[in-house]
Amino acid sequence: MSKLRVHSNWEHTVLVCTKCSKKLDGGFGPKGKQSLAKALRKHLGLKKGRKAEAGIVEVKCMGVCPRGAVTVIDAGGPGEWLLVPKGADLDGVAEELGLGRG
Numbered sequence: 444m445s446k447l448r449v450h451s452n453w454e455h456t457v458l459v460c461t462k463c464s465k466k467l468d469g470g471f472g473p474k475g476k477q478s479l480a481k482a483l484r485k486h487l488g489l490k491k492g493r494k495a496e497a498g499i500v501e502v503k504c505m506g507v508c509p510r511g512a513v514t515v516i517d518a519g520g521p522g523e524w525l526l527v528p529k530g531a532d533l534d535g536v537a538e539e540l541g542l543g544r545g
């Protein structure tokens with residue numbers, strides 16, 4: 444029988460709209476050129492894939508489409524979505540999403 448489960452180290456899962464990120468042409472990171480998902484991963488020093496302590500997953504448009512911001516969902520508390528403004532402080536964003544520094 445094939446294996447039906449794999450282990451993951453993720454303690455948190457965050458969904459980030461990839462289309463919002465494209466519209467901002469990056470918008471985050473030291474030079475403002477990285478997408479929010481990439482900048483957050485780097486900022487937190489996350490490993491790759493399921494070996495990371497948290498999953499930051501880029502997803503399709505979620506229908507909010509804020510101007511100058513990126514829609515983000517904390518999968519642990521999906522009742523309220525975050526609209527992260529371009530260039531927002533990544534420590535603050537991580538804190539809001541419950542992503543401690545790795």
Ligand code: FES
Nearest residue numbers: 460463504505508
């Ligand atoms: S483009 Fe990001 S929510 Fe629609």
